[in-house]
Amino acid sequence: MSLSVNRRPQCHRGPQCHGGPQGGAALALVLHVVLLVLVLGQIVYLASRVRVRVDLTSDQRWSSTQSTRLLLDKLDKRLVIEAYFSPKDTLPVTVREARVWADNFLDELVQIGRGKVVLQRFDPNADKAVADRATRLGIKPLNLRSQSATSLSLDQHWLGLRLVYGGGKQKVIEQFAPVSSFAAEALLTPAIKEVLTGEKRRFGYIEWPEIAVGSQTPGGIGWSVVRTHEGISKRYEFQNYKDEDGALLPSDLDTLFLFRPRDVTDRQKYVLDQFVVRGGTLVVFADAAEYALGQQRTMTRVPFQLDASGSELRFTEQLRHYGLDWRPQVLADVAQQAYAPRDRLRMPEEYLAVVQPNAMGFRQSVWVPYPYFFHAVHKDWSEVADELARTSDGRVDAAIAARYREVFGPGMPSEEFLFSSFQKIGRGPGFYWPTWVGLREKAAGVPDLPAGVDGRVLLWSSPAVLAEDPPQSVDPVGRDPRAAQSEVTKWLGKLHERLAAEPRQQAPLMVEVRGSFVSFFDGRAVPKRPSEIKEEKARQAAGEGGEGNEATPGNPDEGPQPAAPSTLGGAEKAAAQPAVTTARAPGRIVLVGDATFLRDDVVRGDLRQVGGPFSGMTAMPFFAQLLDWLSEDRDLVDLQSRAPVDRTIVLVDADPRPGADPRLGEQQLRRKTTWLRALNVLVPSGILSTIGLIVLLLRRRRKQRFLASLPGRTA
Amino acid sequence: MRETLVVFRRELRSYFLSPIAYVFGVLFLSVLLLLAAAGSIEQGAQASMQTFFGLLPWLCLVFLPGLTMRLWAEERKLGTIELLLTFPVRLSSVVLGKFGAVLAYLAFVLLLTLGLPLTLGAYGRIDWPPVFGAYVASLLFAGSFVAVGMFWSSLTRDQIVALLASVVSLGVLYLLGYPALIEMTAGWLPATAVDLLNGLSPYKYFESIARGVFDTRDFVYFTCFCGFFLYANVLVLQVRRQSRG
Numbered sequence: 004m005s006l007s008v009n010r011r012p013q014c015h016r017g018p019q020c021h022g023g024p025q026g027g028a029a030l031a032l033v034l035h036v037v038l039l040v041l042v043l044g045q046i047v048y049l050a051s052r053v054r055v056r057v058d059l060t061s062d063q064r065w066s067s068t069q070s071t072r073l074l075l076d077k078l079d080k081r082l083v084i085e086a087y088f089s090p091k092d093t094l095p096v097t098v099r100e101a102r103v104w105a106d107n108f109l110d111e112l113v114q115i116g117r118g119k120v121v122l123q124r125f126d127p128n129a130d131k132a133v134a135d136r137a138t139r140l141g142i143k144p145l146n147l148r149s150q151s152a153t154s155l156s157l158d159q160h161w162l163g164l165r166l167v168y169g170g171g172k173q174k175v176i177e178q179f180a181p182v183s184s185f186a187a188e189a190l191l192t193p194a195i196k197e198v199l200t201g202e203k204r205r206f207g208y209i210e211w212p213e214i215a216v217g218s219q220t221p222g223g224i225g226w227s228v229v230r231t232h233e234g235i236s237k238r239y240e241f242q243n244y245k246d247e248d249g250a251l252l253p254s255d256l257d258t259l260f261l262f263r264p265r266d267v268t269d270r271q272k273y274v275l276d277q278f279v280v281r282g283g284t285l286v287v288f289a290d291a292a293e294y295a296l297g298q299q300r301t302m303t304r305v306p307f308q309l310d311a312s313g314s315e316l317r318f319t320e321q322l323r324h325y326g327l328d329w330r331p332q333v334l335a336d337v338a339q340q341a342y343a344p345r346d347r348l349r350m351p352e353e354y355l356a357v358v359q360p361n362a363m364g365f366r367q368s369v370w371v372p373y374p375y376f377f378h379a380v381h382k383d384w385s386e387v388a389d390e391l392a393r394t395s396d397g398r399v400d401a402a403i404a405a406r407y408r409e410v411f412g413p414g415m416p417s418e419e420f421l422f423s424s425f426q427k428i429g430r431g432p433g434f435y436w437p438t439w440v441g442l443r444e445k446a447a448g449v450p451d452l453p454a455g456v457d458g459r460v461l462l463w464s465s466p467a468v469l470a471e472d473p474p475q476s477v478d479p480v481g482r483d484p485r486a487a488q489s490e491v492t493k494w495l496g497k498l499h500e501r502l503a504a505e506p507r508q509q510a511p512l513m514v515e516v517r518g519s520f521v522s523f524f525d526g527r528a529v530p531k532r533p534s535e536i537k538e539e540k541a542r543q544a545a546g547e548g549g550e551g552n553e554a555t556p557g558n559p560d561e562g563p564q565p566a567a568p569s570t571l572g573g574a575e576k577a578a579a580q581p582a583v584t585t586a587r588a589p590g591r592i593v594l595v596g597d598a599t600f601l602r603d604d605v606v607r608g609d610l611r612q613v614g615g616p617f618s619g620m621t622a623m624p625f626f627a628q629l630l631d632w633l634s635e636d637r638d639l640v641d642l643q644s645r646a647p648v649d650r651t652i653v654l655v656d657a658d659p660r661p662g663a664d665p666r667l668g669e670q671q672l673r674r675k676t677t678w679l680r681a682l683n684v685l686v687p688s689g690i691l692s693t694i695g696l697i698v699l700l701l702r703r704r705r706k707q708r709f710l711a712s713l714p715g716r717t718a
Numbered sequence: 719m720r721e722t723l724v725v726f727r728r729e730l731r732s733y734f735l736s737p738i739a740y741v742f743g744v745l746f747l748s749v750l751l752l753l754a755a756a757g758s759i760e761q762g763a764q765a766s767m768q769t770f771f772g773l774l775p776w777l778c779l780v781f782l783p784g785l786t787m788r789l790w791a792e793e794r795k796l797g798t799i800e801l802l803l804t805f806p807v808r809l810s811s812v813v814l815g816k817f818g819a820v821l822a823y824l825a826f827v828l829l830l831t832l833g834l835p836l837t838l839g840a841y842g843r844i845d846w847p848p849v850f851g852a853y854v855a856s857l858l859f860a861g862s863f864v865a866v867g868m869f870w871s872s873l874t875r876d877q878i879v880a881l882l883a884s885v886v887s888l889g890v891l892y893l894l895g896y897p898a899l900i901e902m903t904a905g906w907l908p909a910t911a912v913d914l915l916n917g918l919s920p921y922k923y924f925e926s927i928a929r930g931v932f933d934t935r936d937f938v939y940f941t942c943f944c945g946f947f948l949y950a951n952v953l954v955l956q957v958r959r960q961s962r963g
Binding site for chain 2: 032035036039040043046047054055056057058059060061062064065091343345346347649650651652653654655672676679680682683684686687688690691692694695698699702
């Protein structure tokens with residue numbers, strides 16, 4: 004660093020010199036500083052314009068995903084992004100941050116778009132014509148209050164986008180105010196995809212409202228949150244196909260969701276059968292029982308029937324016919340890895356918690372071990388065969404261990420992209436009172452699938468699972484909050500006792516079969532539609548029975564006959580199609596062993612205040628990815644599966660042995676935590692202190708030697 | 719360069735020979751690791767150094783002025799600065815040598831904290847590249863604080879004054895980038911001024927590197943920031959040398 008101030012300014016005018024030598028030096032100093040500030044300011048400004056950015060995180064947390072890059076690669080025309088943004092310095096601070104995220108992401112898009120993405124900026128605040136145009140396009144300004152030292156005003160701020168693809172298709176984002184880079188990408192990339200493909204895929208659904216419990220109003224809780232969520236509804240369309248008169252489903256419908264089926268009539272079974280035989284995809288979120296949640300969380304069983312009264316056919320039998328085995332039993336997984344929440348300190352209510360006052364008197368949620376709420380664990384359970392085969396005297400039964408190694412497998416065996424993000428976090432979505440949904444089996448657990456049908460289990464529980472007919476009550480806490488802890492311990496003890504007495508098994512939690520299905524109604528009478536039955540009864544009453552409708556069950560080879568072909572409308576035409584008994588196209592059935600985790604109140608977190616359960620963290624991503632998986636749309640999977648890698652600290656592994664005392668584990672955990680913390684604090688400080696001490700002693704010794712070496716001094 | 723190295727070695731050795739550096743180091747490490755370990759080593763928590771790097775700037779704010787206050791003030795107090803200024807060395811070399819020595823010492827202290835990420839890595843899957851990035855960011859951040867502390871130390875003979883001036887100026891500078899304070903100042907300052915002040919604060923640049931994003935902008939900022947204060951330091955010494963000459 005060279006210093007020009009070394010050359011001291013000389014004044015040759017003697018005392019008349021303005022300010023003298025000192026004044027000149029000071030002036031030069033000030034000039035130096037001002038110039039330096041200007042130069043450095045310019046450098047920093049230029050550096051912020053021309054920059055190189057590298058994301059060091061292994062999962063590229065702060066960069067756009069492969070989905071966005073692949074999508075932009077697919078652009079064969081120019082994508083113009085018109086940004087209707089107010090100037091940054093006029094925005095309130097709260098919105099300015101969003102503007103920064105938006106700018107960063109748009110800049111990145113232009114960069115990776117390599118000429119195919121063009122960004123045009125407009126300032127609606129500066130030009131009224133631009134503001135009018137933005138309003139006409141549907142961009143909505145934010146009306147925000149701004150405050151200065153002397154004034155208070157309500158200002159309009161614009162943060163809208165319009166995407167125009169190839170000069171034709173367009174999409175408007177009314178307000179683009181992302182709170183992070185993730186949010187920016189999650190908002191814009193699906194919009195780009197929409198403008199690229201131009202249409203939404205349609206899904207059908209049927210849901211059955213919640214059953215009334217005591218004074219609670221029935222029907223208030225459904226499954227609409229997952230269907231209407233912004234990220235999903237932007238890309239997919241849902242249509243309710245619940246038809247009380249049992250019309251057949253339209254042939255252009257690919258996929259139908261059943262949310263917690265109950266009271267299924269024979270006619271509905273026929274409709275579903277025809278749907279899969281004709282090549283449709285049926286996705287069933289099944290529950291074996293309904294338990295009361297609500298603010299009281301009584302957890303008592305609510306009367307629940309899978310098949311409608313008067314139904315001659317059983318829905319489980321129908322599924323069995325397609326190669327599925329739904330045992331309407333409730334499952335509890337006693338392995339702690341399966342039922343402990345991801346973060347039991349910050350979010351104990353993910354599964355179940357009780358609200359208790361802490362030492363300071365504040366109310367806080369305390370996690371309750373509750374094996375009926377659990378998830379599939381991304382772990383190969385054959386690895387713990389030895390632990391599971393350990394007898395009470397600590398010996399490993401080699402024969403049993405060998406059999407366990409053979410029988411048990413990974414909790415999440417599928418390589419499908421549906422599960423990739425969940426595998427990253429080490430666990431599947433959390434299920435609440437799940438039920439057994441597997442493949443139809445012969446003896447010794449060999450799958451017994453119909454000819455032409457393939458199937459696989461996609462999620463498994465741990466081997467420490469208990470299956471039972473739905474009990475009347477599954478409340479671990481009881482009504483007395485003071486006795487909650489002892490009640491839970493007693494309750495868990497009973498489960499462990501049961502586990503010790505029962506054989507080890509893994510329960511299937513999600514299953515898929517696909518192939519050419521033969522109709523369940525092949526050789527059976529086709530159930531009549533309610534309107535037909537009504538008409539028939541009316542005719543019989545009027546003495547006209549036996550005429551008109553020829554679709555009388557009895558001759559299975561002929562199938563159903565249309566009631567009155569000449570007078571049929573659209574829906575009736577669909578209803579009146581002849582029965583198909585052999586597959587027209589390959590169909591697909593996916594059976595998920597829980598519907599509660601997708602229920603509105605559980606997804607929204609209505610019960611968080613009372614201690615859960617709350618499935619918002621996993622249910623929404625699971626449902627969104629399920630839709631992509633069913634549509635075989637991999638475009639946005641990276642975006643959807645942008646779950647952070649599971650970096651959970653496991654200081655002490657849960658003891659997988661049945662009957663293990665959880666208190667011992669807690670003690671061990673406390674000891675280890677304290678020890679590790681102390682080690683981390685004391686070792687570095689100790690090293691530094693030791694070095695300091697050694698240096699001090701050496702110096703003292705040297706000093707003493709030096710003093711001793713002085714003439715006239717002895718050591 | 720040779721002159722800088724000579725000063726650097728002399729200064730560094732003086733650190734390792736003086737008890738104050740050990741007292742500083744032990745105190746700094748104990749407080750930082752005590753708080754960070756309590757917040758990070760926890761069953762079920764995420765294996766992340768977020769707590770550690772969240773605390774580090776605050777501890778730097780409290781502890782670093784204690785380390786830098788003596789850099790010039792002590793030389794002035796003991797009268798050794800007169801000797802130093804008469805040496806045929808460039809003042810920039812002296813300043814850079816001293817600055818480098820403090821940074822090297824801080825790097826050594828930070829090195830001693832590696833046990834924490836190693837522990838977290840042993841019991842969870844820690845993401846190492848951002849951790850290393852954050853260590854580099856910490857060093858840059860600490861460097862900027864050292865440069866400011868050195869500047870104040872060169873202005874005064876009294877170490878306490880240097881300490882207080884450093885703490886106050888660094889505190890203000892750091893808080894200028896703090897979201898809550900920006901929110902507060904936005905009410906009575908023009909938006910451009912808020913942006914400018916926010917841009918001056920090392921807060922957002924440190925945050926950016928510490929979360930795992932290497933951005934040339936942040937490095938340029940820290941280099942310019944340190945450069946400015948070190949240059950100012952040289953100017954102060956230069957003026958002093960001239961006033962004696």
